[in-house]
Amino acid sequence: MRIKPCGVAVLVMAAVAAPVLAHHAFSAEFDASKPIKLRGTVTKMEWINPHAWVHVDVKKPDGTVESWMIEGGTPNTLLRRGFTKNSLLHGTEIIVEGYQAKDGSLKGNGRDLTFTDGRKLFMGSSGTGAPKDGKDPTETKR
Amino acid sequence: MRLPVLASIFVILSGAAAGQTPKAAPRKATPPRTEWGAPDLRGVWDFSTLTPMERPQQLAGKEVLSEGEVAAFEKQALEAIDLDRRDGGPLIDRERAYNRFWWDYGTKVVGTRRTSLIVDPPDGKIPPLAPEGQKRASGPRQRPVRERLLIGAAPDGPEDMGLSERCILGFNAGPPLVPTAAYNNNVQIFQTPLHVALLNEMIHDARIVPLDGRPHLPSAMRQWLGDARGRWQGDTLVVESTNFTDQTGFSGSVLGRGGAGENLRLVERFTRLDADTLRYEFTVEDPTIWTRPWSASIPMKKTEGPIFEYACHEGNYSMFNILTGVRAAERAAEQAARKGAK
Numbered sequence: 001m002r003i004k005p006c007g008v009a010v011l012v013m014a015a016v017a018a019p020v021l022a023h024h025a026f027s028a029e030f031d032a033s034k035p036i037k038l039r040g041t042v043t044k045m046e047w048i049n050p051h052a053w054v055h056v057d058v059k060k061p062d063g064t065v066e067s068w069m070i071e072g073g074t075p076n077t078l079l080r081r082g083f084t085k086n087s088l089l090h091g092t093e094i095i096v097e098g099y100q101a102k103d104g105s106l107k108g109n110g111r112d113l114t115f116t117d118g119r120k121l122f123m124g125s126s127g128t129g130a131p132k133d134g135k136d137p138t139e140t141k142r
Numbered sequence: 143m144r145l146p147v148l149a150s151i152f153v154i155l156s157g158a159a160a161g162q163t164p165k166a167a168p169r170k171a172t173p174p175r176t177e178w179g180a181p182d183l184r185g186v187w188d189f190s191t192l193t194p195m196e197r198p199q200q201l202a203g204k205e206v207l208s209e210g211e212v213a214a215f216e217k218q219a220l221e222a223i224d225l226d227r228r229d230g231g232p233l234i235d236r237e238r239a240y241n242r243f244w245w246d247y248g249t250k251v252v253g254t255r256r257t258s259l260i261v262d263p264p265d266g267k268i269p270p271l272a273p274e275g276q277k278r279a280s281g282p283r284q285r286p287v288r289e290r291l292l293i294g295a296a297p298d299g300p301e302d303m304g305l306s307e308r309c310i311l312g313f314n315a316g317p318p319l320v321p322t323a324a325y326n327n328n329v330q331i332f333q334t335p336l337h338v339a340l341l342n343e344m345i346h347d348a349r350i351v352p353l354d355g356r357p358h359l360p361s362a363m364r365q366w367l368g369d370a371r372g373r374w375q376g377d378t379l380v381v382e383s384t385n386f387t388d389q390t391g392f393s394g395s396v397l398g399r400g401g402a403g404e405n406l407r408l409v410e411r412f413t414r415l416d417a418d419t420l421r422y423e424f425t426v427e428d429p430t431i432w433t434r435p436w437s438a439s440i441p442m443k444k445t446e447g448p449i450f451e452y453a454c455h456e457g458n459y460s461m462f463n464i465l466t467g468v469r470a471a472e473r474a475a476e477q478a479a480r481k482g483a484k
Contacts, residue, residue, distance in 0.1 A: 023454070024307045026239045028464045032232035048457030050309065052244075071460070073244025076343065076450040077325050080246065099236045102467030110240050112228070120226075122243040 023050040023074075026099075026109055034100035036108045038068060039116070042092045047075040047085060054088065054110060056096060070096050070110040083122055094121065173377060173414035176333060181377045181414050183331045183338070186449055187442035189319055189422065190248035190327035192219045195438065197258035197266030205266070207255040216251060223247065223324075246325040252441050259320070262425075262437040275431035278403070296468045300461055305389075307461065309454035311366055312344030317383060317408055318424040321440065329442070330449045331412070331420075338372055338379060346452040351381050359385050368408060379412040403430040418444045 040058035052072040057065050078087070098111035113121040174182040192215075197204075207215055221227075226242040228235055252259070258266030271279060297303050306313040314323035319342065321327050326344040333339075341348040351372040359369045368383035388404040406428040413421045420442040427435040 023313075024304075024460050024464065026236050027233070029460055029467060030236055031467075032236045035232065046457070049452045050454045050458060051460060053459065069459075071240070073240050074325050074452070076452065077244055077246040079450055081243075099232070101463050103463065103470040105463075105466070107463060109236070111235060111238070112226075113241055120241055120243065122241075 029071075029101060030099040030109050031102045032099055036096065036098055036100050038096040038108075040068065040094065040096070042088055042090060042094060043067070044090065045085070045088050047079075049074055049076065052078075054094075054096075054113070056094065066106055068096070069107045070098065070113070071107070072110045072113070078122055081122070088121065173416060178335050180333065180335070180374065181379070182333070183379060183412055183414055183420060184333050186328055186330045186445050186447040187420050187422075188328050188445040189321050189440050189442045190246065191252050191259070191321050191440065192216055192248045192250055193252045193256060193259055195259045195320060195322065196268060197260070201257045202265070204257055205264075207251065207257060209255070212251055212255055216249065219251075220249060244325070246327070247323075248321060248327070254439075254441075256439075259438045259440050260436060261423075261439045263434065269432050269434045269436050272429060272431060272433050274403075278431070296471070297465060299465070303461065303464070306345070307458075307464075309345060309458055312342060312347070315342040315344040315347060317349065317367060317370075318410055318426065318438070319422065319440070320438070326452060328445065328449055330447065338381070340381075341449060343449045343452060345454055361385065364404065368406070375411075377413060381410040381412070383408040383410070402426070403428050405430045420444070 038056060038058045040056040042054060043057050044055040046053040046055070052075045054070045054072060056068045056070055058068055059065050093116050095114050095116060096108065096110055096112070098108040101107040115121065176182045176184070224242060225238045225240070225245055227238070230238065256266075260266045260268065263269055300308055305311040312323070312326070314320055314327055319329060323344055326342075328343040330341040330343075331338065332341065336352065336354050338351040338353065339348050340351065347367060349367050349370050351370040353372045353374070355373070356371065358371060359365075363369070364385055364387040366387065366389075369385035370381050370383045372379055372381045374380070384407050386402060386404060386406040386408075406426065408427075409425045411421075411423040413423075415421055421439065422442050423437065423439045425435055425437040426432070
């Protein structure tokens with residue numbers, strides 16, 4: 001879809017003005033200088049508010065296992081969309097990209113949660129009007 | 143009440159305020175009624191929208207989008223606030239927090255196509271702060287902190303953190319209700335002949351509003367959510383709240399204009415327009431904080447329930463993590479200082 005340039009400039013700024021607030025500032029909890037990328041198996045999902053937590057066991061090259069806790073958003077949104085406690089089962093292999101907790105513990109925010117084939121967990125970004133990052137194979141090309 | 147001011151604005155905004163002026167457009171349908179004959183406001187209502195509270199500077203003077211502009215505005219607004227994008231660099235990427243599928247913000251602008259939810263003042267902006275409001279907004283951090291943790295602040299304990307981070311007040315729950323959060327923009331209304339209960343999904347507070355004409359609490363009694371009294375004005379439920387505290391985390395402060403004060407008088411109006419639409423309007427008067435009253439109009443859409451329990455305090459691991467993060471940073475600084483001293 002083509003949009004006239006003047007409209008773009010004006011409307012983008014308008015969009016930026018729309019607030020998107022979560023329960024807390026992530027800058028207070030996670031360290032932007034400590035990006036993480038983990039591949040592991042889900043051992044538990046805590047469907048709790050204000051933020052859900054996914055527990056993931058990550059096997060390191062030396063064979064030892066690290067148990068990580070990954071912060072997500074409110075489960076209310078997922079419940080409303082029909083997801084249940086069975087939607088992310090124990091043993092599911094996932095990839096987590098995010099940032100580690102400032103206290104140095106094995107916690108991170110689940111900035112980007114995908115299955116190992118690249119599909120996003122729960123529902124992809126398809127249909128949200130979001131720009132496509134190519135990570136979700138179910139996204140329609142445009 | 144400042145109806146003359148409001149009315150003059152509503153006349154300009156065709157269709158924005160049916161029922162407020164004699165020239166209002168006719169309603170599409172007779173609103174449903176309860177078994178006892180009152181307008182029926184019951185149900186779960188979704189107040190999410192892409193329309194911002196305040197009119198963006200770039201749209202100054204433009205009150206309403208044309209029909210042709212709506213699609214472009216919505217598309218670009220969704221792109222700008224999309225949380226799956228990874229193009230912001232680490233600082234922004236981290237603040238985008240988690241995937242889009244967790245979020246539940248609005249995807250459409252309001253039906254009137256207005257460029258701000260604020261309808262008065264006419265410029266669609268929260269009015270300037272009064273001197274006392276400026277003082278409070280710029281002064282030293284107060285306890286309890288009204289809103290979110292300041293970037294770079296180092297809390298000693300939970301009391302230094304924002305009311306929403308402490309799960310005391312919601313960042314969209316007000317009162318008044320404002321769609322400034324990216325999820326849980328839902329309210330469930332319960333009704334009896336003598337009471338209305340407003341259950342907000344965020345932070346999970348219910349406001350119980352008596353309709354029996356009883357007076358407000360004595361002025362010495364102050365409450366986080368104020369003290370609400372309701373009455374019917376025609377088919378509109380009018381809820382007037384006073385007895386707020388000067389610590390209230392009124393959502394206006396999220397917009398960067400300071401908190402509301404102990405002199406806040408809030409008037410909310412709920413009007414069922416048709417089966418699927420509840421018009422929610424509010425007027426904020428607090429001469430201690432703002433130089434003039436201001437008003438907003440937000441359409442709420444009927445949605446399927448239930449409201450889910452937010453139970454924010456029970457699982458608030460983030461509070462622990464933020465505090466341990468600050469302590470870890472302090473230890474690191476101390477160690478660095480000792481090393482430097484050697």
